Amino acid sequence: MLYQLNHLQKTYGNRTVLDIPFLTIGSGKIYALQGPNGAGKSTLLHILAFLQRPSSGAIQYNNRPVPAAEAQLNRLRRQVVLVDQNPIMFSTTVYKNVEFGLKIRAVPRQQRRARIEQALALVGMEQFATASAFKLSGGETQRVALARALVLDPKVLLCDEPTASIDTENQTAVIEILRRINAENNISIVFTTHDRRQTDVLAHQTLSLNQGRLTGNTNENVFLARIETTGETVSRCILADRISLSLPTALIAAQVGSRIQVHLDPCAILIAARTAGFTANNTFDGRITRISAENGRVRLQVAAAVDICVRLSMSEYRRQKLMVGEEVRLHVGEDAVTVV
C-alpha cells in the first residue's frame, strides 16, 4: 500500500478542510482526485507530498507511519514530488531549473547533463534548454515543471491540475506524458482535476472529494470484523457479523474477540456465475444489483450477505457476460484482504 490515511483531518482554526476516515492509495496506479474548487484537493495533495502535516489522524507511506522529524520528512520528499497548479520557475534558465533537484542530491555533473537532456526530451522541451524560464508560456512552464520533477526519478508524482492553465494541444501532450511514465516507469501518479473527462481517459481510479470529504465509492468494501479464531498461519474473522472470512494470521496483530477493520480489494475479488466452481473457503453467493462503467473498467455491486463491490476489466466483463440481477459467486482470495 503506497498511502494509507486513517481518520485524517486538516483544520484551519475552526474550519475543517479535510475529513477522511479512511483512504488507501495503491502503488503503480494513476489516481484522479476530482472535486469542485475548495473541496480540499490541493490540501490533500500537499499532505501526500509531505509538505503539510494533518491536524489529526495518521498517514502511512509504504506501510510505515510518516515521521514527524524534518530530516526524515526530507528523505521522503525525495521520493514524492509535487507539481503545482501554476508551477513557479526559478529565475534562471530552463536547464538550471531542471538541474535543481539533481544538484541538491549531489548527482555528478556528467550524469546530471544526461538526465536533464533525457527529461527535457521526454516533455518535448529540448530546444528550450538555454531559454530563460521566466519567459515561457503556460504550457511550456507546465512541461518544464514536469521535467524538473521527473528528472529526479520519483516514486510518486503528484500533479495539481496539470492541464488547467494550458491550451488543448499541450493538454494532450501532458496527459500522454503522464500515461507513459506510469506505464513505462511504474511511477504512481495522483492528479487533481475538475474535468471529469480527464479522469476517465487517464486514471485507473477516481477519488471524489467534496468539502473535505470523500464522496462516492472510496469507502467501498471496508468492513468491521470480529476475530473468531487464530491459528498458526490462518485465522478466521466474522465480517459484519455475517460472513466468515479466513485470512493470513500475519495480517492480524490482535486477539480473539477484538474487532478489526478489513478492506477487500474490489479488483482482486473473483466473480463468476453461480454454477462455477470455487473453493469453499471465502466464497460467497450474491446477486448483482448494479453495473457501471468507470475509468475504463466495469464496477459491479453485488448483494451478498453484505454489499460487496467488484471491479473487472472491460474484456473480462464481456467474456463473462454478467448481467444485472444475475446470481453470482464471489471468491475473496487472501491476497484481496487487507487489515486497516
Place this chain on the structure above:
Amino acid sequence: MRMKCWGKQLLVLCLVGLLASFAQAKEKTIKMSTTTSTQASGLLDVLLPELNKQLGIQVKVIAKGTGAAIRDGMDGNVDVIFVHARAREEQFIANGFGTKRYAVMHNDFVIVGPASDPAGVRQARSLGQALNRIAAGNAGFVSRGDDSGTHIKEQSLWQTAGLKLASRSATVVKKGKKKQVTYQYPAQMGARYLSIGRGMGPALTFADEKQAYTLTDRGTYIKFKLGRKPALALDIMFEGDPALNNPYGVIPINPTKHPHVNHTAAKQFAEWLVSPGTQKLIEDYKLMGKQLFFPDALAQ
C-alpha cells in the same frame, strides 16, 4: 560553493585591514579639546605641523563650544584643553581637573555694526559708553546665546555697563546637542536683543542681514570681512578696551583624576606653546594680512 569561500576570505581580509588602520602610535598622540573659533582662526593649522616636526607629537583636534570643550576635559575624553574662558578655566583647575593653566596668548573682541551706525557707537569714548548707546539706540544686537566663550564675554560686558538687565531662558540646539541657556540683556532693548543660539559665523551673517550690532572675535570678523565675496557689510565700531581681551589658556588634564590621559605629551605640548619660538610664531601669524593673536608668555 567555491565563490562563497573566496568572498568570505576577502571579507575577513578587509575587516583585518580595517582594524589595523585604526591602530596608531599612542604615546605621541594626544586629543585636544578646543573651541570652534580657535579652529576656525587657522592658527592651529600653522602650529600643529610645526609641533609634529619639532617634537613628533600629533594632536587630534576636537572643536566644540567652550562649555562642551571644558566638559570633555572634565570627563577625561581628551588629554588637554585649549579654550578662552578665564573664569571657567580657573574653576576647572580649582576642581582638580587640570594640572596648570599656561597663559598662551590673547586675541580680542570687537564690537561691529552697520556702516550707517544708527546708534552712534563709533563716537563712544569708552566701552561703557558704546554699550549704553547700543542699548539706547534703535538698532538690534545679535547675541550668540550659546554658552560659548564669546557669549560669556558678552554677558560679562553687559553686567559692567551699569544697565538694568532682564533675564531670559532658551533651549539651544548646537551641533545636535540640546542645552538650556539662561542669559541677561538690557531690559530696554526688549525684542531688539536677538539671541540666536548659533556660532560666530552664523551670528555675523545674521547681524549682517538684520543690520544689527554684535560682539565678535577679531579673527572671525577678519575672515568674513576680507575673506568672503560678497564682503560682510559690517564695520568695527569699537575696539581696544582691555576688557575686550580674550585670553587663551592651555590646561593638561590631571592624571590623578584621569589616569589614562597622556599627561607627558600633553605637558610637553603646553610647554612648547609658551616657549619663545612658538610665541614668535603666534605673533607672526597673520590672517588676511592682519595680526590676530598677541602672545602672553613672551618675557616683557
Place this chain on the structure above:
Amino acid sequence: MEFLIDGIYSAFLLVLALDQELVRVVVVSLKVSASSTVIAGMLGIPFGFWVATAEFHGRRFLITCLNTLMALPTVVIGLLGYALLSRRGLLGAFDLLYSQPAIILGQIILILPLVTSLMIAAISRIDERYRRTALTLGANRRQSALVIFKEARFGILAAIIAAYGRVVSEVGISMMLGGNIRGFTRTMTTAMALEYDKGLFALAMALGLVLVGLSFGMNLLFHFFQGKIGR
C-alpha cells in the same frame, strides 16, 4: 544668485583639482560608511530573513518596533552613543570616543533597523511557491533558504544600497561620536558643517557636490535593482 554660482564654480575647481583636503575627507566618509554598511548588513540580513520566515508570537510587534526605530533621529543616537562611549560612560574604558570605530558603531545602530526592515520586505515579497517547490524537489531547510535568498537578491541589494545612502549622508552621529578631527574623523558631512560655520562656502559646496553626486549615483543603483525585483 551670483553667490550661488560663484560657490558652485569654486566648488567645481576644487573637485577637479582633487584638492587634498577634499580627497581625504571623501575617503574617510566612504571608508566609515562602507564599514558600517557591511557590518549592519552582516547582522541585519540574517536577522531580517529569520523574522520574515519564522512564525512566533510578537512577530508583528517586533516589526512595529523596527519601523519605529527606523525613524530615530541621528542626533538621538549620537547623544546616546556619546553617553555610552564617553570616559564616564559604560564603555568609556575602551577609549572609543572621537574615533572612526565610534562613528561606525553609531551608524550601525542607525541603519540596522533599516536593513532589517527592508530585508523583511524583500523576503516577504517572495512567492511562497518558491519555498514549496524547493522543498518538494528535495531541498532541506538550508537549501530552500538559499533559494529564497537567490530569488530575493535584487531586493537585498537594494536594501544595502539604501542603507549606505542613509549612512553616508548623516551628520549627527559623525559629529558627536567622531569629533570632526581633521584627517581622522572628518567626514564629508561634518566637513561641510565646519566650513559652513567658518563661513567658507567653496569647500562646503565642493563637498556638497560630491555628496549629491554620490547620492544620485546610489539612488540610480537603488532604482535599477528595485526595478529588477518585480520581474
